[in-house]
Amino acid sequence: MSINSNKEVVARFNREVIAGKNLQSFDALMAPDFVNHSAPPGVSPAADGMIAFLQNVLWKAFSDIRIDILDQVGEGEKISTRKNVSGVHVGEFFGIPATNKRINIEMLEIVTVQNGQYLEHWSIWNYLKVMAQVRS
Template structure:
């Protein structure tokens, strides 16, 4: 039962925070001691770094951003999600001007929950490959 609740929390984060940009949901779902173990070098490893990535890097580049969850596996306090973040590239993305193309960033996340909030994060994604492809277009 707890694993299903944990999956639902991660699903809520993906829908309300990533896709919709809901700041209230972000504040409710982030533990004060949150740490992103795979933040890019030089980036804030706390909750503000996550918010910056979504609201200041990805959302301006693709304001119609959506999240597609393909799979979730939960065990104990961990939830692993295989997903895609997709949208239309209508604004600059890490220095690449808008192309108007639909882009898809593949992601695998592992989130540790504590007190029904995001407490730790590990992840891999294809953002750098997507940016490289856009730069060649």
């Protein structure tokens, strides 16, 4: 696949899965041997760990999720994305009850896309900056 096709796979995952909560798209976009290199300790690095985080943390804590892809750079099968994920804090998030505030999470991620599917994933985000928004 071309770099632009791989960028579109990442954009589709963000649009359909993270923001759209589409489980069929999740299944279609995950390679059978997917590895999330950024999975927290105790969480499966396979696709089941990623969907568990989305269902049990992100989607319960935030409504009206929006994703703005700010930059994407590709080289071969690897796509780097700088994005802003925002949502209204409507449920408990890491022990903090709902505040009904719109929270912004700035993220950097690298995804290996192979045959139109996520094969590997790395991400970083500023946990303290997000928690400061939730607590303020």
